[in-house]
Amino acid sequence: MHLRIALSCSFILLCFFFSCTKQKSKRIDTFYYNETEAIANLDPALISYRSAIWVGTQIFNGLVELDSSLQIKGCIAKSWDIDSTGKIWTFHLRTDVYFHSHPSFGHDSSRIVTAGDFKYSFERICNASTKSTGLWLYSSTIKDAKEFHLRTKKISTYDSISGIVVVNDSTLRLELIKPTASFLAMLTMPYCWVVPKEVVELEQQNFGMKPIGTGPFTLASWKPEIDMVLDRNTRYFKVDSSYKQLPYLNQVQISFVKDSKSEFLQFTRGEYDFIGSLDPVIAPTVVTTDGKSLREKYKNFTLFECGVHSVEYYGMLLDTSNPIVKNIPLSSSALVRHALNLAIDREKIVRFVLRGAAIPATNGILPPSMPGFSSDVKGYTYNLDSAQKLLALAGFPQGNGFPPITLQIGANERSASVAEVVQENWKQLGINVTIVQVTFPKHLSMIRNGELPLWRTSWIGDYPDPENFLALFASKNFSPKGPNTTHFYHQMVDSLMEIADSPLLPSSERYKLYNQIEEIVLKNAPWILLYYNKVQWLVQPNVRGMYLDGSNRLLLEKVSKSL
Secondary structure, three states: OHHHHHHHHHHHHHHHHHHHOOOOOOOOOEEEEEOOOOOOOOOOOOOOOHHHHHHHHHHOOOOEEEOOOOOEEEOOEEEEEEOOOOOEEEEEEOOOOEOOOOHHHOOOOOOEOOHHHHHHHHHHHHOHHHOOOOHHHHHOOEOOHHHHHHHHHHOOOOOOOOOEEEEEOOEEEEEEOOOOOOHHHHOOOHHHOOOOHHHHHHHHHHOOOOOOOOOOEEEEEEEOOOEEEEEEOOOOOOEOOOOOEOOOOOEEEEEOOOOHHHHHHHHHOOOOOEEOOOOOOOHHHHEOOOOOOEOHHHOOOEEEEEEEEEEEEEEEOOOOOOHHHOOOOOOOOHHHHHHHHHOOOHHHHHHHHOOOOEEEOOOOOOOOOOOOOOOOOOOOOOOHHHHHHHHHHOOOHHHOOOOOEEEEEEOOHHHHHHHHHHHHHHHOOOOOEEEEEEOHHHHHHHHHOOOOOEEEEEEEOOOOOOHHHHHHHOHHHEOOOOOEOOOOOOHHHHHHHHHHOOOOOOHHHHHHHHHHHHHHHHHHOOEEEEEEEEEEEEEOOOEEOOOOOOOOOOOOOOOEEOO
């Protein structure tokens, strides 16, 4: 502990020195940032974590998107109609949207996006050979999507999804299984970004390393875990309020420095234009105790702070048929899972490890920023005495007879610091935990494939609707095809999920049903909730046009830099 304090003090002195030095001269038309988490793939069929989504947002577009108020607006679709049944959606596309340049397009090196491209992109997600984690989105909403997926498992050649119809090049019709309140919001997800068939079929498995989309920037170069360069898309279809073509920037340069302290030092020297999170060790020296403003020596920077649609948790695999959980009582005993939840001092983690940059997750699954959050939904608060009693009832008094367990986390300092506190908390129960760190892409792959009994991860809301969070507990969404990585199953949850997503219900009634689902999930405890995220961005004073909202998106198409 004394060594850690000494290192922290040394780091603070270094920060002060570097922050007082003159910033390095950087190109005014280029945006520089660092990503501490590795990116394995930029294929929209496989994008589901923040670092990849941030880059993918610069490269791809979909039918619709969220505005700065998190309201849904048209993107490649300029308008849409819904029939009286609520099941037939007709989208009218812009006719001036081009894919990024690629030799496979022939002499013109590009072509206009058509309704057929969306049909191809959506069916590709549903094709069994793609192995997309976004299958659940389509199979649960679009007519014949699930059946199409099953058909592609059996034969190499296949027909198409009858619920996706190309009326003409600029008109796409989607038929839903049933009216779905959250459907339009779902279409803002990365799984709904459009891709070109010619390039995908040419590149095949390499498409995720050589992505072609329609977004404001194109991928110019990528050396995994070293750096990435995005160039301005000179044929981008969007303009600003003065009809000036977007984006303003000519280039985006991304480095992959894993150490967040080094990242901060380089930011203070002007090497990065922004950083998307503050290391807990650094935060107290930079931000005031209330987390709302910067300390005096960092006043020249701009601070963005916001509660976001995100929850951090440890997941537990509940599939007792999986040999990975054999002889580990996490999956078989709700009493054990309750005890582990009660033994965690979330207030201590937020105060001393995260330095106030989070909210203790003592309520339900929904974070406070998400529509539908209710403070009446009560989760777990620290109670060691109750935890010990529950563990004894489960047959493990003082932890006697409880087998050693492994908690796997990503290669991230913040996650490791939190895990160390949890490790000490559980040691008080007599439970010994080994912490293992692996690179994030590998970690995520192991979670999806059911290779871990206990793991750390987070869920970041893809769209501002509670359905997006509670879908993680629907049995139809079992991983690897969907986001239910714990394989939690409860018949009442499945029934309530179906009812709650009716567009005939007012939002207030839908939210009440989702709160009931939260109560059931908390009682069964497939997750060990840790905290709801707050995000703090630091931005250089010459950067214009950035904003932070509950979705924690990085939108660079309207960002510029001044001298």
